[in-house]
Amino acid sequence: MGTDELTSDLTRQTENSPRELLTRTFFFLCAGLSIVTTISIVVLLVTEAAKFFTITAPLMGITGPTASIVDFLTGTTWQINSGEFGVLTLVSATAMITLGSAVIAIPLGVATAIYLSEYASNRARSVLKPALEILAGVPTVVYGFFALIYITPALSVILPSIGTFNMLSASIVVGVMIIPMVASISEDAMSAVPDDLRQAGYGMGATKFDVATGIVVPAALSGIFSSFILALSRAIGETMAVTIAAGSRAQFLNPLNPASFLEGSLPMTAAMVQLLLGDITGGGLAYRSLFAIGLVLFVITLIMNVISDFIAQRYREEY
Amino acid sequence: MATNTESGEIEGFGQVSRTVGTIFRYLLVAATMFGIVMLAVLLLYVANDAIQPSTADPGWYLTFFLALVVPSVAVGWTVRRRDRGAFGFGALLVGMLVVSLMFSGGVALLVIDVVPPLAALAYAIGIVVPVGFAVLLTQQAHRISFTPRLAATTALFYLSLFGLPGPIGAAAGIPQIVPSLVGAIQSIPVIPVDWMMVTAVVGGGSAAAIGAYVASVRDTRAGLYATAAAFAATVVAGALGPAVGIDSVPAVVIAAIAFVPTGTYAWRGAFTEEGSPLGLVFAVTVVGGALVGAFAVNVLGFAGPQSWVDWQFLTSAHSGTAENAGLYPAIGGSILLMATVAALSFPLGVGAAVYLEEYASDNALTRFVDVNISNLAGVPSVVYGLLGLGIFVTYLGRSAGTVLVGGATLALLILPIVIISSREAIRSVPSDMRQASYGMGATRWQTVKNVVLPEAFPGILTGTILALGRAIGETAPLIMIGAPNVVFNLPNALGAKVSAMPLQVYAWSSLFASEDFYTKAVPAGVVVLLAVLLAMNSVAIVLRNKFERTG
Numbered sequence: 094m095g096t097d098e099l100t101s102d103l104t105r106q107t108e109n110s111p112r113e114l115l116t117r118t119f120f121f122l123c124a125g126l127s128i129v130t131t132i133s134i135v136v137l138l139v140t141e142a143a144k145f146f147t148i149t150a151p152l153m154g155i156t157g158p159t160a161s162i163v164d165f166l167t168g169t170t171w172q173i174n175s176g177e178f179g180v181l182t183l184v185s186a187t188a189m190i191t192l193g194s195a196v197i198a199i200p201l202g203v204a205t206a207i208y209l210s211e212y213a214s215n216r217a218r219s220v221l222k223p224a225l226e227i228l229a230g231v232p233t234v235v236y237g238f239f240a241l242i243y244i245t246p247a248l249s250v251i252l253p254s255i256g257t258f259n260m261l262s263a264s265i266v267v268g269v270m271i272i273p274m275v276a277s278i279s280e281d282a283m284s285a286v287p288d289d290l291r292q293a294g295y296g297m298g299a300t301k302f303d304v305a306t307g308i309v310v311p312a313a314l315s316g317i318f319s320s321f322i323l324a325l326s327r328a329i330g331e332t333m334a335v336t337i338a339a340g341s342r343a344q345f346l347n348p349l350n351p352a353s354f355l356e357g358s359l360p361m362t363a364a365m366v367q368l369l370l371g372d373i374t375g376g377g378l379a380y381r382s383l384f385a386i387g388l389v390l391f392v393i394t395l396i397m398n399v400i401s402d403f404i405a406q407r408y409r410e411e412y
Numbered sequence: 413m414a415t416n417t418e419s420g421e422i423e424g425f426g427q428v429s430r431t432v433g434t435i436f437r438y439l440l441v442a443a444t445m446f447g448i449v450m451l452a453v454l455l456l457y458v459a460n461d462a463i464q465p466s467t468a469d470p471g472w473y474l475t476f477f478l479a480l481v482v483p484s485v486a487v488g489w490t491v492r493r494r495d496r497g498a499f500g501f502g503a504l505l506v507g508m509l510v511v512s513l514m515f516s517g518g519v520a521l522l523v524i525d526v527v528p529p530l531a532a533l534a535y536a537i538g539i540v541v542p543v544g545f546a547v548l549l550t551q552q553a554h555r556i557s558f559t560p561r562l563a564a565t566t567a568l569f570y571l572s573l574f575g576l577p578g579p580i581g582a583a584a585g586i587p588q589i590v591p592s593l594v595g596a597i598q599s600i601p602v603i604p605v606d607w608m609m610v611t612a613v614v615g616g617g618s619a620a621a622i623g624a625y626v627a628s629v630r631d632t633r634a635g636l637y638a639t640a641a642a643f644a645a646t647v648v649a650g651a652l653g654p655a656v657g658i659d660s661v662p663a664v665v666i667a668a669i670a671f672v673p674t675g676t677y678a679w680r681g682a683f684t685e686e687g688s689p690l691g692l693v694f695a696v697t698v699v700g701g702a703l704v705g706a707f708a709v710n711v712l713g714f715a716g717p718q719s720w721v722d723w724q725f726l727t728s729a730h731s732g733t734a735e736n737a738g739l740y741p742a743i744g745g746s747i748l749l750m751a752t753v754a755a756l757s758f759p760l761g762v763g764a765a766v767y768l769e770e771y772a773s774d775n776a777l778t779r780f781v782d783v784n785i786s787n788l789a790g791v792p793s794v795v796y797g798l799l800g801l802g803i804f805v806t807y808l809g810r811s812a813g814t815v816l817v818g819g820a821t822l823a824l825l826i827l828p829i830v831i832i833s834s835r836e837a838i839r840s841v842p843s844d845m846r847q848a849s850y851g852m853g854a855t856r857w858q859t860v861k862n863v864v865l866p867e868a869f870p871g872i873l874t875g876t877i878l879a880l881g882r883a884i885g886e887t888a889p890l891i892m893i894g895a896p897n898v899v900f901n902l903p904n905a906l907g908a909k910v911s912a913m914p915l916q917v918y919a920w921s922s923l924f925a926s927e928d929f930y931t932k933a934v935p936a937g938v939v940v941l942l943a944v945l946l947a948m949n950s951v952a953i954v955l956r957n958k959f960e961r962t963g
Contacts, residue, residue: 112558116857120771123763127785127831130824134795137802204443212437223953224448230949231451232885234914235938238921239454242930272447302433323790330792332888333914337921362794366891369801387798391791398790402783 138391141384158378165385171343171359173368173379180389182345186260186358189348190335193264194271194328199321201268202275203310206317209276210283211305222277229273236266237337245338258340258357266334271324278323282316283309315408319401326397330390332362341367361390455942462935463719472714479705480698487697491690501681502694504954509674509699511947516669518747519614520662525902526744529609529661530598535573536613538594542568607650607660611668615646618668622676629680642672720936729900730916734928739937742916744902745815746884746944749912752819753826753883758876760823761830762865765872768831769838770860789828796825797892805893812894816906821889826879833875837868870959877952881945887914897923913941 143149147159168179240262294304340357492499546565575592619642627635646668653663682692728738772778800821849859897919899911917937
């Protein structure tokens with residue numbers, strides 16, 4: 094703060110000249126744009142979703158077909174043509190993708206982070222880290238194509254009953270896509286563990302394995318968990334890979350039943366793309382259902398981001 | 413446990429099994445490699461489908477092996493043993509030539525099919541003239557105060573671009589009295605040939621940049637010579653292009669964007685004091701080997717691979733049959749979208765970063781903006797698409813799927829990333845430098861302009877290019893704002909419908925799903941998209957490494 098006060102003291106004379114005012118206002122407006130964006134997202138999603146539900150539509154001055162909020166949140170059929178909007182169908186599909194990608198990304202990502210932070214030489218790290226970044230940099234539409242054209246046929250050799258569109262291949266590519274996220278945030282947390290702790294462990298006669306699993310990982314646990322949540326929120330919002338690979342037929346599947354991964358369904362994001370590609374008239378019920386799904390998606394990812402932030406802040410070990 | 417009583421040692425004391433640790437270590441390596449290897453295999457598959465290396469003549473491979481691979485490896489190995497720096501320079505030079513050729517292709521596409529040369533020339537002059545006046549005015553800064561200077565500059569730009577009374581007058585119903593400079597140039601009855609106008613715009617811009625670069629390396633005199641030489645080279649390329657079978661316009665663009673800058677860099681690395689010509693030898697061997705190989709297979713009649721990524725694919729529009737389908741409108745659309753996104757997100761993102769790092773005090777509002785930006789970075793891209801659809805299309809009534817709406821939506825999407833990386837770059841500028849500037853009596857804006865931004869610029873640029881790389885691969889927001897799946901022409905205005913490379917790939921792999929598209933058009937599209945991404949990211953990485961070393 095000392096230098097800040099000094100700076101403002103030194104620059105007070107010129108601070109209000111037209112040029113300073115103009116530039117400062119411009120920079121302030123740029124920063125303000127991020128708040129405007131957030132407010133626009135929230136207001137837009139809430140007002141359009143409000144027009145969708147029977148209970149709130151009259152408040153918005155909307156007449157015409159609407160959907161019941163109870164049916165929306167508890168129904169298990171998604172049939173736009175017959176006016177059945179059960180978002181649970183879509184949520185269950187998204188949950189499957191999230192679960193499936195977590196099974197792949199969490200162990201692999203944490204293992205990668207341990208390797209990079211504890212075992213890898215500087216040289217290996219300088220090669221492996223950019224290589225991992227490539228995994229996150231490949232466009233998701235390319236991953237979707239890979240899942241549909243190469244991974245599904247390869248899986249059908251082992252699992253003959255797998256469908257052309259299936260949750261398994263979509264989960265695999267989404268999992269691979271989010272490995273770098275888990276790995277890089279977890280590795281940051283592990284690198285932040287002070288060397289004293291490791292040296293103390295070695296001093297007690299611990300092996301490298303003991304130190305990595307018994308000291309570093311527990312000490313970095315808050316960062317690791319926050320990386321899980323961030324990565325999974327990314328998996329939930331992932332669109333093109335699941336749109337291409339998971340199919341377009343909405344059906345309610347049990348996320349915990351492994352057999353249901355062989356079938357295809359329609360995750361939330363894919364449903365939004367499908368709605369847009371179909372003939373929806375601006376202002377119709379289908380158009381508004383888009384925003385209702387968008388609101389659910391936005392709320393889920395926002396909550397996860399906030400939780401991740403909270404865990405990282407609240408349970409951080411201070412050294 | 414048996415004890416050896418004579419020496420007092422316990423057998424096995426101080427020893428633990430290494431098995432667990434070793435197995436764990438290998439498991440970790442395997443986990444790290446899993447994703448990388450999987451992606452590498454998938455990329456090999458898609459490259460194989462797109463390029464079909466097995467369809468080439470064995471003689472084709474043999475020719476290139478003898479002409480390109482053997483000499484390159486031999487020369488490269490020798491150079492690397494003598495001087496590692498020179499080898500790195502040579503490799504960078506080859507990479508620069510390849511990447512700049514790709515970019516010049518993009519620019520050529522713009523000047524041939526999007527912006528008419530006359531309009532480009534008119535706008536270039538219409539912007540250069542007031543900028544020149546503004547520079548002159550700034551030199552009079554001690555005589556004229558800021559407010560009249562600003563007013564004069566704004567008026568000049570308005571007059572030059574719109575004339576009097578311009579769009580404001582048109583809205584009030586006053587007819588145009590004084591034509592704008594841009595309009596006046598466009599209505600000149602006698603116009604020069606297309607390629608000369610392109611030379612003036614593209615060659616002039618490139619020559620000016622090269623002059624500035626050389627002047628910063630040597631002195632102003634050398635800079636002026638370099639400008640003249642670069643411009644002359646562009647003109648020569650335009651004049652001689654048709655003789656070797658290349659139209660003048662693309663010849664000018666390729667010379668101005670690819671050959672002249674690469675040549676300048678080669679000159680600097682090879683013939684100035686700190687450079688060494690060894691690296692140039694390596695670069696010439698690689699490029700020459702490729703040219704000799706291409707000439708030899710042509711003469712000997714060896715057929716290359718039946719690649720689906722060919723000239724026809726790059727220059728034709730979508731078609732119902734996979735063999736004839738092409739990516740041209742999507743490539744052009746992606747270029748225009750990226751230009752729009754860069755023009756919108758760069759100033760806004762850097763401005764926000766400057767405010768948060770240099771101006772904002774640590775209060776609740778700043779912290780809120782901070783949290784807000786990191787949360788915006790986590791909002792799914794479809795939601796940004798919804799924002800574009802709801803705000804720009806439905807509320808503001810813009811037509812769906814245009815360059816402007818798509819570009820604005822993607823710019824909002826990458827804005828948090830640009831802000832976060834720019835903030836990091838600005839934060840890494842040592843605060844001593846700021847204090848020194850304030851100590852000299854500089855104001856906050858002067859400090860930002862003269863100290864902070866120039867120091868942070870490489871970092872900001874790297875972050876922005878990486879963010880643009882993210883934007884170029886995004887499909888979902890474009891679908892949400894109603895970008896059409898199939899476009900047959902390049903968009904020629906900001907209000908024209910646009911497609912993009914990933915969108916075209918998606919359309920082929922879902923709407924035109926057939927074995928033919930899956931094995932021909934889609935892999936070819938994926939390869940082109942990944943090649944463009946690779947080029948952008950390598951530019952960002954080279955920039956970062958270069959400035960990390962020196963700075």
